[in-house]
Each structure stands twice: as structure tokens, then as C-alpha cells.
Amino acid sequence: MGTSSGSSVAVPTRDEIFELLRAVIDPELGSDVVTLGMVPDVVISPPDSSGRVDIDVWVKLTIGGCPLRGQIKKDIESRIGLHPAVHNVRIEWGEMTSEERSEVMTKARWSARENAADTEVPQSTRILAIASGKGGVGKSSVTVNLAAALASQGFTVGVLDADIWGFSVPRLLGITDRLEAEPVEGSDKPKIIPNVLKVGAGELKVVSTGFLVEEDTALMWRGLMLTKAVEQFLRDVAWGEMDYLLIDMPPGTGDVQMGLARMLPRTDLIIVTTPSLAAQKVAARAADMARRSFLRVAGVIENMSSFTCDHGESYPLFGVGGGQVLADEIGVPLLGQVPLEPSVGAAGDLGVPVAMAPRGSVGFDGPAATVFHAIAQRIIDDVAPPVNMAGCSARMLAAVAAAFDNR
Ligand SMILES: Nc1ncnc2c1ncn2[C@@H]1O[C@H](COP(=O)(O)OP(=O)(O)OP(=O)(O)O)[C@@H](O)[C@H]1O
Ligand SMILES: [Mg+2]
Secondary structure, three states: OOOOHHHHOOOOOHHHHHHHHOOOEEOOOOEEOOOOOOOOEEEEOOOOOOOOEEEEEEEEEOOOOOOOHHHHHHHHHHHHHOOOOEEEEEEEEEEOOHHHHHHHHHHHHHHHHHHOOOOOOOOOOEEEEEEOOOOOOOHHHHHHHHHHHHHOOOOEEEEEEOOOOOOOHHHHHOOOOOOEEEOOOOOOOOEEEOEEEEEOOEEEEEEOHHHOOOHHHHHHHOOOOHHHHHHHHHHHEOOOOOOEEEEEOOOOOHHHHHHHHHHOOOOEEEEEEOOOHHHHHHHHHHHHHHHHOOOEEEEEEEEEEOEEOOOOOEEOOOOOOHHHHHHHHHOOOEEEEEEOOHHHHHHHHHOOOHHHOOOOOOOOOOHHHHHHHHHHHHHHHHHOOOOOOOOHHHHHHHHHHHHHHHO
16 A cells, blocks of 8 residues: 555644634634634544544634624634644534623734734625636736726725736726825834726726835835735725735746735735646646645636637637646636637727716627626635625624723
């Protein structure tokens, strides 16, 4: 018998499992489930013949029927499931007593204040980082089009161009305004105000080094390392309320991803790949990096899928099937296949992504725009639903806050 690959991987300790669970945020309470005391116990089974273990996690919800239960379950399963020595994750649900509940609310309030200094990204913001194994596959195009599609549904969507030196977001969105830093209430340092772009009923809040030129603001950035620059964007930008934050990742660097994992462990990755089967090895590297930084991969988008000419004939110029192969390999859904379409590039050059192109203009209603809107819908419905602040514990938290303030 050969050596099984599983037996060489160390079984996680109880402490390590709790550490992984710290990445699971109760978005309403704005803190992680461990800090909030929502995980009273974790039990690790003895290893099976392949050296892998089952994990039982006890979770106490503030309210049994909390609508976030599904999301918390998914997050717990995906975080712990990422550990190579974990076979099964089981969750036992419980409900807090009213005493425990009020204790959690106090903790949530406290930790919300504690965490405020770390990043300016609100806890209720869903963070999606658009990454790939290699350059030029369409990360930036996907980022701006998804952002536009989400905003067109009324959401406030941040766009962070983490490609510090190779930025393309300003051109793709047709924004040239410099970023200004302004004094902000509650902070001793001035904060950078993002550029705002209205899209339908929603808006984009856009930040890129492309907007930073000379003068006051540039001083803050001079000589910064790549990772430091991204950290600074997360800390020193007055993002304000946001439903989503989309991050256009630079090609091929693991550093930025690691930094992101440290600062915003709840970030979900979306991996962009081309349909070529040969590209999958490279794309899988991005997924592997995600695994090592314990970020969740939320799905794969295949870009530059077959080109359809005016006569309706399809030409798979860059191969066929790569997106599905990669998605299967990582075990995540293929969120969509964006066709190769000249208007995607043309609209980018005009500074109006096809997914927000006004009626009658280049790309509007084209196949690529349709796919971008469908992917956005999937994100909203299933992959990363917006955090509904009208939910159970948020309402209670507001009530507690009001009571505190009345004192
Ligand atoms: N679906 C598409 N159809 C046609 N052209 C596309 C499509 N997607 C992207 N492109 C074009 O391909 C080029 C690369 O796209 P983009 O800049 O979005 O990739 P990227 O992965 O962000 O690249 P980099 O690694 O350099 O940051 C651009 O010229 C863009 O207009
Ligand atoms: Mg790019």
C-alpha cells in the first residue's frame, strides 16, 4: 500500500479549530462567533484510517430562527472544511438564554468599538476579492462590471483597486478626479474620500492609486510597499456604509492576498480564469493560496469564453471547459461564463463598463452585459447575499444601543 496523502497532514487541535472559527463573523453583531461566545464547544473525533477527523461544532444563536443561520453554517463549514485533515463538519445548533443574549450584545458593542480602528470597512459589508493565477485574464473588467451590475440594483458598492502600480480601474470607470483627504469626525488623521459614481439606484465608491497624484494625499503614500498600500486603503479611506466591497487584485502576488486575509479574514475570493484547459494549473495556484490563507473561494468566473460573430456562429478562441474544470477542482460553483466580446474592451476604453452602459450605447444588452448581470444576481441571491441590517440581532443590538445611549 502506498502512503496516503491524508496521513501526512497534522490533525488540527481544538485551539486551531477555534482560531479558524474566528474568521466566521456574525455580520449583524459585527464580530466573530468565538469572541461573541457563540461557540461553547468543539469536539474532534479520533482520526480515521486515512488520518482525517470529523469536527462537531456547537453553535448558540441569539434567536433559534435567525435568518443568518444558513450563512453562519456555510461559513463555518467552509472555514473548517479548508483544513486538509478535516473530513466532515457537523454543527449542533442551540439557542441562547436571554441572559446569554444580553451578554453577547454587550460584547458585540464592545468589540465593534475595538475593531473600528483596524479598517474603515464596515462589518456589514460583503467583501469579494477578484483574483486570478495570471495576468490579463480580465480581473479588472470583471471587477468593474460586477460592481456596476450590483450598483444598478440599488446597492452601494466599494471598488478597491489593489493593483497599486498597474491600476486600470480609473480608466475602466472613466474617473480622473483626484482623491482628497479630509478631516473626519472621530479620527485624528484626515481620511481619504472615495470617488463616488452614481449607477442607477445605487452607487460606486472608488479608490485607486491612479487617483493619487502629488500634493497632500500623495505624501501619505510615497514609498509604500504594495501590501502596505492596500492596508492603508482599508484603514485610511472613509468608506462609509457599503453593501459590497469589490477588490481588484494585482496579478500573481500572494502578499496582497495574505495581507487581506489578516486584515479582513471574511473576504471571499472569486477566481477569474480563461476557458483554456492549460490555464487551469495557474488558476489553481490562486485557489491554493486561498487555502493557505484560509480565505473562502466563493466561485469561479470563466472570462473570454467563446466569441459569437454577427452571424450567430460561436468560436471558442481560447478553448473550452476550463472554468468548469477549475470550479470542480476547487469544489465551488462556476458563477458564469463571460463571452469574448469586443464591446467589453471598447466600453472599457470609453470608461463605461458594458454592465452599466446606457440604453443604445456600445455593449448595452449584449451577451457579456447579460452574463455580468446574471452573475451579480447569483451573488445577491446565494453566493454572498447582502447583510440585511433589519434582521433579528441587529434590531436587538440597536435597542441595546439606544438603551445605553439613554443612560
Ligand atoms: N470578455 C471580454 N471580451 C473581450 N475583451 C476582454 C474581455 N475581458 C477582458 N477583455 C480585455 O482583455 C484585456 C485584459 O483585461 P483586464 O485588464 O480586465 O485583465 P486583468 O486580469 O485585470 O489584467 P492585469 O493582470 O494586467 O491586471 C483588456 O484589454 C480587456 O479589455
Ligand atoms: Mg487588472
